[in-house]
Amino acid sequence: MTHFLLQTSWWVPCYGLIGAVLTLPWAAGVVHRTGPRPAAYFNLLMSVLAFIHGSAIFRATWNQQPQELIFHWLKVADFDLSLALDISSVSIGAMELITGLSLLAQFFALGYMEKDWALARFFGLMGFFEGAMSGLAISDSLFLTYALLEMLTLSTYLLVGFWYAQPLVVTAARDAFLTKRVGDVLLLMGVVALASLSGSLNFPDLYEWAGTATLTPTAATLLGLALIAGPTGKCAQVPLHLWLDEAMEGPNPASILRNSVVVGCGAYVLIKLQPILALSPVALNTLIVLGVVTAIGTSLVAIAQIDIKRVLSHSTSAYLGLVFIALGTQRTGFALLLLLTHAIAKALLFMSVGSIISTTSCQNITELGGLWSRMPATTSAYVVGAAGLVGLLPLGGFWALQQGIDIVWIERPWLVPVWLLVNGLTALNLTRVFRLVFLGQPQPKTRRAPEVPWSMAVPMVSLTIVTLLVPAMLQRLTLVPLDWGYFNRVQVLALVLSGIAGCSIGATIYLHKAWSRSVYLPSRVLQDWLAYDFYIDRLYHVTFVLGVTLISRCSAWFDRYVVDGLVNGVGLASIFSGESLKYSLTGQSQTYLLTIFISVSLLGVLLTWSMW
Template structure:
C-alpha cells in the first residue's frame, strides 16, 4: 500500500491537469444553464487531491533513500527519451509546497473572483500552473523540465491576460511572454547542445558526468550561459526583470501562485543543474554579479514604488537575487531553504494585499492609511509575512540568511555585506508598505474598509498561522539549520539590519511631522528609482530601436530589391513579348538575317569571354 503511493508520485502533476481538462465543457460554453462555478469546484477538488497525495508520499518516503521512476516516452533506433521522476525528500517537499499553495490560492480565488464571469477559464489555467510546476520539481530530465517551463510560460501569458478587455492587461501579457521567450529560446539551445556532449538529459547522470568532464573553458561557459538564460528569465533577474512588473496586471490569486512558486522555479532548475554550471568558474562569477545587481537594484526600486503589487514584485526579484548568489557560490542547501521560505512568505504577502485591494478597490499606497483600526486581522497577517521574509528570528528568513552567511564568510566575505544591505532595504520597503496602509490618518478610500468575508480571510489567517509554526515543524523534522553548526557571530548583525530597516521606515512613514508623500531633495534621483533606472526606456532606445530599424530596412530591401528584381524580370518579359510580336512579318529573308545576326553576336561574346 505504502509503496503504491510512492510509485504513483507521477500522478501529482496529473491531478491538476485532469481538473483543467474536466472543466473544458464549462470553458467552451457547453454547460448550458449550469454556469461556470462547477468548473471551479472540480479544479479545487483535483488540486486538493494532488496536495494530499504529495503530503502522504512525503510522509511515507521521508526516511527512504532517493529513487527514480522512469517511463519510456519515445524510443527510436538512435534516440531513447524517457520520463524519469525523482522521488526524494527534496522533490516531494517541493511538490507538497507547490500543491499546497495551489490549493490554498484556489480557495482564495473563490472569494476574490466571486463576481467574475469566467471561472472555468481561470481555474483551469491555475491548475495548468500547478501541473507545470509540480511536474518541473519532480522531473529528473532536462528535456521534460524544459517542456514544463514552456507550459508555465504559456500559463503565465494566459493568466496575465485574463482580463483581456483592458489595454494594459494585453500589453503586460505580451511583454511578459516575449521577455520570457528570449530566455526560453536560449535555454533550448543549451538543452539541444548538452545532449551530444554529455549523452544524456538525466539530471543524476549529468551530475555524474560533470565530475569527470573535460570541457574547453569556452564551451563550458557558453553551455552554462545557455542553460542559465531560461532560469534568469523565469526568476526576473537582470536583464529580464521587467516582465514581473508587467505581469502584475493578472488577478491577485494568479499572482499569489506565480510569485510564490513559479518565479522560483527557474532557480530550482538551476540548483539541479549546479554540477554542470560549476564547470565554468566564469559562469559562477557571472551568476553572483547578476544576483548582487538584481538584489540591490530591485530593493532600491521597490522603495520608490507607490503601487503595492509592484513593491512586492521588485522585492521578490531582489529576494531571488540572493538565491542566485547562493547558487553562484555553490551554497545549494541555503538556496533551497531561502526558496522554501520565500514561497510561504510571498504567498501570504500577496493574499494580504489582495484582501485590501478587494475591499478598498485601489492598490495605490498614497490613497490608503489608518487601516489598523479597521483591519487588524489582515494587518497581523501582513506583519507575520514581513517578519518571515526578512531576518527576524525565529522565523524562516533569519535561518536562511544566517546559513547563507555562514557559507560565504570564509570565501567571499564581501557578499555578507551585500546580504545585510539587501535585508535592510527589504525590511525598510516592506515596513514602508505596512505603515502606508495601516498607520497614519484614515483616508477617504479606507474610511469604510472592513475585513473581507471568510473565503478570503480563511486562507490568509491559515497561512499566517502555518508560517508561525513553521520553525517548530522544521525543528522537529531536523530541517532547521543547527545553531551549534553555524557561525552565530553574524546573527546579531542580521537582526540589527532588520531592526534598522524597520525602525527607519516606521519613523518616516508613521510620524505626522514628516510631510507625506515623502520626497527626496533631488527629484531626479527619486524618479530614477521609481522608473526602474529607466531600463525600459534604455531598451526602447537600444534593442527595440535596433529591431525596428532592422525590420524597416529588411522591409525596404524585400519590397524594392527582391520584389523589384522579380517585378523587373516580369515587366521585361512582357515588354519583350510586346516588342517581338511586331517582328512576325512572314518574310523568310528577314528571319535569315535575324538568325545570322544572332550567330554573329553569340560568336563575338564567346570570343570575348574565351
C-alpha cells in the same frame, strides 16, 4: 502500498491538468445554466487530491533512496528520448509546497474572483499552472523540464493577460511572454548543446557526464551562460527583470503563486543543473554578479514604489537575487531553504495585499490608511508575512538569512554586506508600507473597509499559522541546526541589527500621503529614478526594441520582394514559357514523333556516354 504510491507519483501533476480540462465546458460557454462555479469547485477538488496524494508520497519517500520513473517516448537507432521523473523527498517536498500553495491560492481566488465573469477560465489556467509547476518539481530530465518551463511561460502569459480588455494588461502579458522567451531561447541553445555533448538529457546521466567532462573553457562558459539565461528570465533577475513588475496587472491569486513558487521554479532548475554550472567558473561568477545587482537594485527600487503589489514584486526579485548568489557559491541546500521560506512568507504577504485590494479596490498605498482596526486578520497576515521574510524575529526568513551569512562568512566576506543590506532595505520597505496602509488616519477608500469574507480569510489565516510554524517545520526536516551553540553570535547580531535598523528607519522616515513625491528637486530626481526602475525600460526601448524592429523591417522586405519574388518569378516564367510554347504546336503527329525520337536518342547517348 508504498510502491503503488511511488509508481503513481506522476499522477500529481496530472490532477491540475485534469482540473483545467474539466473547466472547459464552462470556460468555453457550453454550460450556462450552472454559472462558472462548478468549474472552480472541480479545480479545487483536484488540487485537494493532488495535495493529499502528494503528502502520502512525501511520507513514503521520507528517508528513502531516490527513485526514478522513466517513460520512453522515441527510440531510433541508439537515440533514446525518455521522460524521467525523480521521486525523492526533496522533489516531492517541492511538489507539496507547490500544490499546497496552489490549493490555498485557489481557495483565496474563490473569494477574490467571486464576481468575475470568467471565473471558469481563471480556474482552468490555475490548474494548468499548478500541473506545469508540480511536474517541474519532480522532472528528472532536462528535456521535460524545458517543456514544462515553456508551459509555465504560456500560462504566465495567459494569467497576466487575464483581464485582456485593459491596455496595460495586454502590454504586461506581452512583455512577460517575450522577456521569458528571450531567456528560454538561450536556455534551449544550452539544452541542445548539452544534448549533443553528453548524449542524454536525464539529470543522473548529465551528472555522470559532468563528473568526467573535458570541455574547453570557452565551451563550458558558453554552456553555463546559456543555461543561466532561462532561469534569469523566470526569476526576474537583471537584465530580464522588468516583466515581474508589470505582471502585477494580473489577478492577485495568480500573483500569489507567481511571486512565491513560479519564480522559484527557475531557481529550482538551476539547482538541478548545479553540477553542470560548476564546470564553468565564469557562469558561477555571473550568477553571483546578477544576484548581487538584482538584490540591491530591486531592493532600492521597491522603496520608491507606491503600488502595493509592485512593492512586493520588486522584493521578490531581490530575494531571488539572494538565491542566485547562493547558487553561484554552490550552496544548493541553502538555496532550497531560502526558496521555501521566501515562498511561504511572500505568498502570505500577497494574500494580505489581495484582501486589501479586494476590499478597497485600490492598489495605491498613498490612498490607504488606518486599516489595522478594520481588517485584523489581514493586518496580522501582513505582519506575520513580513516577519517571516526579514531576518529579525526567529521565523523562516531569519533562519534562511542567517545560514546565508554563515556560508559566505569565511569564503566571500564581501557578500555579507549584500545580505545585511537586502535585509535592512526589505525591513525598511515593509515597515514603510505597513505605516502607510495599516496605520495613520483612515482615508476615504478605507473608512468603511470590512474584513474579507471567509473564503479569503480561511486560506489567509491558515497560511499565517503555517508561516508561524515554519521554524518548527525546518527543525523537523532538519534543515536548520538544532543547537544554539552552533551559531556565530556576531552573525546573528549583525543580521538582527540590520533588521532593526531597517525597521526603525522605516518607522521614522517622514511619510506624507499628499507629498508622496518629494518637493525637493534632488530627492525627487532620485525618487523618480528609483520609481521608474532606473529608467531601464526606456533604455531598452531605444536600444534593443529599436534594433529588432529595424532588422525585422529589413528582413520582411527581403522576404517579400527577394525570396517570394523569386518564387513568383519561377511561376511567371513557367506560365510565360508555357503560353509561348503553345504557339509552336502544329498538330502534326510527325513533328511530335520527331521531337520524341531526338530527345530519346539524346538521352540514350547521355546515359551510355561512359561506354563509348
